Structure formats: structure tokens, C-alpha cells
Amino acid sequence: MSVLEIRDLHVSVDAEGGAREILRGVDLTVKSGETHAIMGPNGSGKSTLAYSIAGHPKYTITSGTVTLDGEDVLAMTVDERARAGMFLAMQYPVEVPGVSVSNFLRTSVTAIRGEAPKLRTWVKEMKGAMDALSMDPAFAERNVNEGFSGGEKKRHEILQMELLQPKIAILDETDSGLDVDALKVVSEGVNRVAASGEVGVLLITHYTRILRYIRPDFVHVFVDGRIVAEGGAELADELEAHGYDQYVKAAASA
Amino acid sequence: MTTIADSQVELAAPTGREEAWRFTPLRQLRGIHEQLNDPSQISIDVDAASGVSFTWADTATQAPTSGPTDWASSIARAATTRTAVVTIARDVEVDSPTVLAVTGGGIENPQVGHIVINAEPFSKATIVIDHGGSSTYSENVDINVGDGAQVTVLMVQTWSDDTVHLSRQHAVVGRDATFRSFVASFGGQVVRIVPTVEYTAPGGSAELLGAFFADAGQHLEHRSLVDHSVPHCRSNVMYKGALKGDPEAGAAGVAHTVWVGDVIIRAAAIGTETYEVNRNLVLTDAARADSVPNLEIETGEIAGAGHASATGRFDDEQLFYLQSRGIPADVATRLVVRGFFADVINRLNVPDWQLRLANIIDAELGLEGIEEGSDDE
Numbered sequence: 261m262s263v264l265e266i267r268d269l270h271v272s273v274d275a276e277g278g279a280r281e282i283l284r285g286v287d288l289t290v291k292s293g294e295t296h297a298i299m300g301p302n303g304s305g306k307s308t309l310a311y312s313i314a315g316h317p318k319y320t321i322t323s324g325t326v327t328l329d330g331e332d333v334l335a336m337t338v339d340e341r342a343r344a345g346m347f348l349a350m351q352y353p354v355e356v357p358g359v360s361v362s363n364f365l366r367t368s369v370t371a372i373r374g375e376a377p378k379l380r381t382w383v384k385e386m387k388g389a390m391d392a393l394s395m396d397p398a399f400a401e402r403n404v405n406e407g408f409s410g411g412e413k414k415r416h417e418i419l420q421m422e423l424l425q426p427k428i429a430i431l432d433e434t435d436s437g438l439d440v441d442a443l444k445v446v447s448e449g450v451n452r453v454a455a456s457g458e459v460g461v462l463l464i465t466h467y468t469r470i471l472r473y474i475r476p477d478f479v480h481v482f483v484d485g486r487i488v489a490e491g492g493a494e495l496a497d498e499l500e501a502h503g504y505d506q507y508v509k510a511a512a513s514a
Numbered sequence: 515m516t517t518i519a520d521s522q523v524e525l526a527a528p529t530g531r532e533e534a535w536r537f538t539p540l541r542q543l544r545g546i547h548e549q550l551n552d553p554s555q556i557s558i559d560v561d562a563a564s565g566v567s568f569t570w571a572d573t574a575t576q577a578p579t580s581g582p583t584d585w586a587s588s589i590a591r592a593a594t595t596r597t598a599v600v601t602i603a604r605d606v607e608v609d610s611p612t613v614l615a616v617t618g619g620g621i622e623n624p625q626v627g628h629i630v631i632n633a634e635p636f637s638k639a640t641i642v643i644d645h646g647g648s649s650t651y652s653e654n655v656d657i658n659v660g661d662g663a664q665v666t667v668l669m670v671q672t673w674s675d676d677t678v679h680l681s682r683q684h685a686v687v688g689r690d691a692t693f694r695s696f697v698a699s700f701g702g703q704v705v706r707i708v709p710t711v712e713y714t715a716p717g718g719s720a721e722l723l724g725a726f727f728a729d730a731g732q733h734l735e736h737r738s739l740v741d742h743s744v745p746h747c748r749s750n751v752m753y754k755g756a757l758k759g760d761p762e763a764g765a766a767g768v769a770h771t772v773w774v775g776d777v778i779i780r781a782a783a784i785g786t787e788t789y790e791v792n793r794n795l796v797l798t799d800a801a802r803a804d805s806v807p808n809l810e811i812e813t814g815e816i817a818g819a820g821h822a823s824a825t826g827r828f829d830d831e832q833l834f835y836l837q838s839r840g841i842p843a844d845v846a847t848r849l850v851v852r853g854f855f856a857d858v859i860n861r862l863n864v865p866d867w868q869l870r871l872a873n874i875i876d877a878e879l880g881l882e883g884i885e886e887g888s889d890d891e
Contacts, residue, residue, distance in 0.1 A: 314838050315834075315837075315838075316834055317830065317834070337837070337843070338834060338837035338838055339837040339838075339839075339840050339841055339842050339843065339846075341838075342837070342838055342839055342840035343840045347838075348838055350835070350838075353835060354829070354831045354832050354835045355832075356832050356835070356836070356849070356850060356853055357853050357854065357856075357857075358852065358853025358854055358855070358856030358857060359849050359850070359852070359853035359856075363849075364836075364839075364849070367841055367845065367849065368836075368839035368840055368841055371839070371840035371841045371842065371845070372839070372840040403853070420839060424839065424840070
């Protein structure tokens with residue numbers, strides 16, 4: 261049982277004319293076995309939340325805390341956070357020329373597990389995970405994210421999540437740019453991980469489309485750097501029907 | 515403007531104003547670009563593979579080079595008395611590399627050397643010229659690739675920090691012959707290597723590859739020239755370099771690399787296919803990478819000609835991505851740098867030396883022997 265606790269998190273970035281505050285007091289608790297959806301309009305700070313928790317150097321935490329099972333996540337380096345059990349599926353994963361997917365995955369799994377997996381079982385494990393995501397075995401020999409289609413990039417992110425078995429998985433707009441078939445495959449991957457009951461999932465999305473395939477336990481509406489409304493899956497249905505307008509207007513007049 | 519074709523013979527010592535020398539720190543060359551005072555013959559130990567013959571010959575009996583010469587290579591050739599001659603007899607194919615270990619004799623007096631590689635028709639071999647130690651060294655290498663022969667020449671520079679090394683390497687590529695040059699420069703204070711290629715008949719193919727890694731205070735310069743004067747030949751040039759200076763050390767901390775890739779396609783050379791590329795990876799401040807592709811085309815009837823050059827900083831987003839998967843920063847850096855060099859090193863068809871070059875690059879990063887989980891399957 262793991263718990264990610266975010267308390268009064270304030271985050272800013274360097275911009276023209278000085279630091280600009282993007283997160284303005286975020287409170288959120290995610291436990292193993294729970295699936296949370298964070299939904300909000302573009303520019304509301306959803307991705308900033310994801311990257312701040314992962315430790316991207318672009319973002320400065322000005323106040324607040326993030327803990328995983330009581331451990332101070334913000335005091336950890338990026339790789340220490342991952343080894344502690346945090347995972348971020350990125351919206352725009354970068355290319356790493358000359359590094360094969362299989363080399364990358366094995367190096368990563370070795371770092372997370374603390375020892376190199378036995379080659380024989382590893383190859384089987386990787387092939388099995390790729391097969392579950394309908395990925396061609398030849399994919400393993402390609403360079404990381406180089407020339408990948410949008411769908412291939414997202415499948416590759418979910419593949420990593422399944423192999424690394426994190427405690428808390430944050431998925432940043434994993435649904436964006438996917439056709440229905442790819443969306444189904446990716447959603448099945450997320451559901452497999454969630455069904456284990458050992459992973460807390462934080463799904464960041466702009467659209468309700470992915471929530472047809474992944475049923476969240478909690479929905480949080482994110483506007484202007486903070487959570488402005490919370491509810492169960494029914495909140496997503498309401499957003500589908502009415503959009504973000506009422507929340508955006510309420511935040512503007514507040 | 516001086517064209518490539520005009521600049522092939524130098525009749526006087528360079529002053530630094532010449533196009534070919536404008537990047538080179540002449541004052542650090544200890545005079546060997548002007549004159550050689552009391553030169554001695556460099557030490558060369560040869561481990562010839564079975565099927566490859568080696569002899570020492572009187573340099574005066576060797577044919578003059580047909581390739582372009584600069585003043586430094588001309589005076590070095592004149593001062594050389596013995597030539598290391600490697601011969602692969604007609605039709606003989608040799609898999610294991612023949613290694614010429616060239617060892618410096620100190621920096622006080624200049625040293626000279628001349629190596630000739632004769633690959634007779636339809637032979638196949640790999641020759642490694644492995645440079646190490648301290649030296650002030652001026653070198654000529656002549657390579658004859660007979661009709662249908664396939665030759666790989668790997669030049670490795672793991673010199674001590676105080677070495678000055680000027681080298682001119684010229685290959686004559688015969689009908690349907692394949693020549694592959696790989697220049698790997700890591701050590702030395704100033705290293706300036708000029709690999710040149712000419713073709714004698716159609717069907718020849720030349721690949722000029724290079725990997726280099728410059729640290730603080732190093733000047734590593736590579737100037738290739740491919741002279742297409744006969745029809746239907748191919749050339750492919752790929753040099754990749756990394757630079758790691760010391761921003762705290764002022765001018766002495768600058769890592770400097772130069773790549774100049776000259777390709778001439780003469781009027782007779784119809785059906786030529788050529789491509790050249792240089793990529794540089796800048797790991798720190800205090801780094802300067804000069805990259806100059808030159809393509810002169812005198813006929814429109816070619817199969818293809820192109821060039822590319824790019825110099826970029828180490829990408830922190832790559833580092834973040836790899837670290838976010840639990841990979842420690844040093845392992846991640848090594849993955850990225852190895853990945854950067856992978857495409858050029860993978861084209862060296864000598865597995866043992868591929869691994870050696872990868873290990874040298876790790877050592878240049880200061881990251882040899884760190885833990886990881888990727889023994890290459």
C-alpha cells in the first residue's frame with residue numbers, strides 16, 4: 261500500500277519579466293489501487309503538476325510538499341524519484357539517437373530493480389509485455405522514440421510503465437493524438453496495471469474520451485493552477501456534457 | 515577564393531593565412547610545419563596477421579605519393595629514411611587485423627614516419643595504425659587499393675597530452691575496389707589529420723569515417739578530401755565528435771575540433787554518388803567546433819551529392835527522460851554519448867576495435883567501469 265501526498269504545492273517557471281506562478285496550491289492524495297483523473301482546459305497547469313512531481317529542472321517548487329509513503333519526493337534527484345516508485349508517461353517523449361529500445365528498457369529495469377534481469381527471462385518478459393500492447397518485436401531494435409508515430413510513442417511509454425511496475429504512475433495526456441484503436445490498446449495497458457491493485461494512477465487529460473475505456477475512481481477539475489472541483493466518475497460525464505466553461509468563469513471571477 | 519583543386523600542393527611553409535591552415539594553432543606545432551631539426555625515425559612495431567607480409571624498405575625507393583601534399587608532409591617524407599611496407603598479396607583475404615603500433619619517442623626532437631599499404635587486386639584486409647605515447651610527429655601514409663580489393667585502415671590516436679601529430683593519408687582506389695578509412699582521435703595536444711582519396715577507374719567506393727573526442731586544451735583537426743575524377747565512383751564521409759572543455763580554465767580550457775570535408779566532382783566524373791556529414795556534440799562550455807563541408811561539382815550528370823553539418827549541445831531533455839526511468843545521471847550521459855557515436859562506430863567492421871573505441875570514449879567521459887545492465891546482446 262503506497263500513498264502519494266501533495267500538499268499546498270506552488271510551482272513557478274522562469275519567464276520573460278521574472279518568475280511566473282503556474283501551480284497555486286495543489287492538494288491531492290493518490291493511493292495504490294486508485295485511479296484519479298485530472299481534467300482541465302489547456303494552460304491550466306496539469307502538465308506542470310506532472311513534470312514538477314517528476315523533478316523536471318524547468319520548474320521551481322516555491323512552497324508545499326510532495327511525499328511518497330512519507331518520504332520527501334522533492335528532496336530526491338529525478339532518478340531517485342523513479343527508483344522510489346514514481347513514473348511519468350510523457351506527452352512528448354524525447355528521441356535518444358543510437359540507443360535501442362531494448363538497451364534502454366534493460367538499463368532502466370536494472371536501475372529500478374537494483375539488479376540486471378537474467379537475459380533469458382528478460383527477453384521473454386519484454387516480448388510478452390510488447391505483445392500485450394500489440395507491438396511488433398522489431399520495435400525493440402529501433403532507437404528510442406526516433407521516427408516513432410504518435411501511437412508508437414504512447415505505447416512505448418505504457419510498455420515502460422508495465423515493465424517498471426511503479427507505485428504511482430502519472431500519465432500526461434497519454435490519450436492525445438491517438439486513434440481509437442491505439443487508445444483502446446493503451447487503455448488496456450493502464451487497466452492491467454490498475455487491476456493489480458498495487459499502483460495508484462493519476463491520469464491527466466483534456467478530453468473525456470479516454471474515460472470511456474478507463475473508469476476513474478476520482479475526478480478532479482483543474483483550472484488556473486489548482487483543483488476547483490472534485491467528484492466521482494459522474495463528474496467526467498458532466499464535463500463531457502457541459503465542458504469547462506462554468507469552472508473557468510468561476511475561477512476568473514474568484 | 516581558393517578552390518579546392520588549387521590548394522593541393524604547397525610550395526612553402528604555411529603562415530597560418532592559408533585556407534588549409536587557418537584553424538591550426540601553428541605556434542603549438544614546435545616548428546614541424548616549417549622545418550625538421552635533427553629528426554629521428556618513429557618507432558613502429560608490427561603485428562602482421564597471417565597472410566599479410568611486412569618489410570622495412572628504403573624510403574628513397576618508394577614511389578612518390580600521387581596525392582595532394584602540404585609543406586609539412588613534403589619535408590617529413592624527405593626526412594624519412596625507412597618505410598614500413600605492408601603488403602596483402604593478390605586474392606588473399608585476411609580477417610584478423612594487422613596492427614602497426616606507432617610509439618612516440620618524446621617531444622624534444624621531431625620524429626617522422628612513412629607507412630605504405632599495398633593491397634593487391636582482390637585482396638581483403640584490415641590494418642590498424644595505433645598511435646600512442648609522447649611525440650612531435652609528422653607522418654605520411656600511402657594506401658594502394660588494387661582492383662577489386664577491400665581495405666579498412668583504422669588510425670587510432672590515444673597520444674599523451676603533450677603530443678603534436680601531423681598526418682597525411684592518401685588512398686588510391688582501383689576499379690571496383692572498396693576503401694574504408696576510420697580515424698579515431700582522442701589524445702594529443704594538437705592532432706591534424708588529412709585523409710585524401712583518389713580513384714583510378716570506375717566502380718571504386720570510399721568510406722571516410724571518424725570519431726573524435728576533444729578535452730580541455732586539445733586541438734583535433736580532420737580534413738578529408740575526396741577527388742572524384744573518374745566516372746561511377748562512390749564516397750561517403752561521416753565524422754562525429756564530442757567536445758568537453760573546462761570552463762574554469764580560461765583559454766587553456768577550450769576544447770577545439772575542426773572538420774573540413776572537401777569533395778571535388780570533376781567534369782569526367784559522371785555518375786558520382788557522394789555524401790558527407792559531420793555532427794558534433796558539445797558537452798560543456800569552453801568548446802569550439804568548426805565544421806566546414808565543401809562540395810565542388812563540375813558536372814551535372816551525377817547520381818547524387820549532398821552534405822550535412824550540425825553542432826549541438828548535450829540535450830538536457832534526453833537526460834531528464836532517461837533519469838525519469840531510474841537511470842542515474844552518469845549512466846544516462848554515457849548512454850546518450852554512446853548513442854551519438856553508435857552509427858559511425860557500427861560502420862567499423864572490426865568488432866574488437868569497435869568495443870575498444872567505445873571504451874576509450876567512456877574513459878574520455880570519466881565514466882568507465884560504472885554499473886549498468888546493458889551488456890550488448
